[in-house]
Amino acid sequence: MQNRPGRPPRVTISDVSTAAGVSAATVSRVLNGTARVESSLVEKVHHAVRELGYRPNAAAQGLARGEWGTIGVLVPDLANPYFPEVLKAVSSVVRAHGRRMMVMESDENPALEHDLVEDLMRCCDGVLLCSPRMPRAELAELASRGHPLVLFNRVVPGLSTPSISVDFYGGMTQVCGHLAQLGHRQAAYLSGPAASWANAERVRAFEAARAFGLEVTVLECGATSQAGYDAAAAVLDTSATAILGYNDLVALGALSRLRELGVAVPGDLSVTGFDDLSLERVAHTNLTTVSVPRDELGRRAGEILEQLLVHGYDADPVYLPMQLHVRDTSAAPR
Amino acid sequence: MQNRPGRPPRVTISDVSTAAGVSAATVSRVLNGTARVESSLVEKVHHAVRELGYRPNAAAQGLARGEWGTIGVLVPDLANPYFPEVLKAVSSVVRAHGRRMMVMESDENPALEHDLVEDLMRCCDGVLLCSPRMPRAELAELASRGHPLVLFNRVVPGLSTPSISVDFYGGMTQVCGHLAQLGHRQAAYLSGPAASWANAERVRAFEAARAFGLEVTVLECGATSQAGYDAAAAVLDTSATAILGYNDLVALGALSRLRELGVAVPGDLSVTGFDDLSLERVAHTNLTTVSVPRDELGRRAGEILEQLLVHGYDADPVYLPMQLHVRDTSAAPR
DNA sequence: GGTTGGTCTGAAAGCGGTTTCTGGAGTTGT
């Protein structure tokens, strides 16, 4: 940014203005189109800009305009296959509105997470926050900062912060309905992170499931295929005729284990996933699952944040519906 | 950033200084520890900061210091499972050095890519660029801008820009050596994007392979499991006894197809991957492959960029070695 | 006791843009 020894000197707006024989104000006006400028001067300015290779300094613009031209996204885990696709969509939406995207990862570390949000708030116009486990009070405190904030995959009742998420409850209800319809009466749920909202929403669906005759037992597991692999065997000790995975990875991990144990799927046991990561080409398995509209999720999230920045946004939480895909791993129980 | 109607007013350094009864300079000194300040004043400042909830404005700091405290990363495709892990490591390294990470995605769109790099250059202290296909001349032009730049997974001979990448050539040579040792004489390579450096490096290994008796035919394919699935059948028309995938996804896609076609692996045909995405729990398949140290790659990349920013960096391109993992999909040919 | 020297603080000058304000030139109308 500044001129350092050995680096080509930075070109500033005043370099351009002297080269073009106009004032800095005029250069600014030409470049931003904020006011009419006589065409001969416009030409001179453009010429000088090209000649000198001038690029406006983003920090100075940010300071002067009172906007950074940047939005921040905080996710718990970049390596979770769920997020990259969402980020992709967010990035393209905000880019279309002329903003850049800053990404941070919290690793689910609560102390760090708080710092990161604060940090994002001081260098971004708005923040998209995905924090499945942050305590409600802390969330409320951050939201009260008066800084544009959108909650992602998390709905906090009573908080007026805009939020967007997937209807996990509805999705899991569909899965249960499907299994109940096939005749299942007992199922085991390989649970994700206990404290997470996403997991709680899924679990909430099991109450509804009881209404149509399906009893679901919750087993500790995790969110990875390895966790699914490790937890699968325990299901065999129960009377469950179906395994509901917290997500596709868990389900595929469980499938992997079941295959080793010689358990036929869906003959002996049905298995369902969640998320639809579309790994069938990889996994050689057409998993029955429900899909998250990840692309739309990211797009809508970006749009809500943008709208919040421009007009202000005041609407109910957005829930995107999930869609059931009945494929090869579910069937009527023996 | 600026005070907008309906938002709590922004607290600036001068608010703090008047509240604490000191000058702005003193506040700055206390907060940054850049000079000794009498302890009673230090206390007053901290108190006022806490009271008002002051957070320094990042743009103003950037402008005054001549540093943004931000680095930028440009990747071709966020959804590629390769990158998230790398980004994770980069993010954590630069964070440890007090910098934030900006992420952009080029979609391999050449025109866009150029703009994005320029954009990153005007708002980041340094840029980490992953662009497998950008023409050499354009790369040279960007590098000559005098802005700190590190090339990622791409080595351009004759360019003094620091770069870090994986020894794809060595990795593929190991694969070929392994197959040759098993007795294979003919193999088919399901090729990735033709114009990419990563693909070219792999192909380059096939010349070396000829030296130890393995002839590799290159077949157009792509980089996804779907592409692998689609391309697999064509191999059966050749006399190849092994399929080398451009990456693990391609290999797994091919495996999926071979299974459908009733071809035994590794009995009838050996299959090897590349990258080691560790999908075995998902894919129920222990793929013979070579692994990329993705975590180290990201970490080293971040460190090189950081070093470049602080001291300047002038060293040869870094090549990280790959490691061969012989697993269940390779065996001696019939 | 009057320099000298060393600390610590505040005033002020940037950093590189944007935007308001001001004034000169050119039009229009009477």
Add this chain to the structure above:
DNA sequence: ACAACTCCAGAAACCGCTTTCAGACCAACC
């Protein structure tokens, strides 16, 4: 021909912070 506008360009203020610079204060020393 002169007042009243309009239009456009430049000067200057400002965004919020860092850092230089100069001055105030106090201790030490000759």
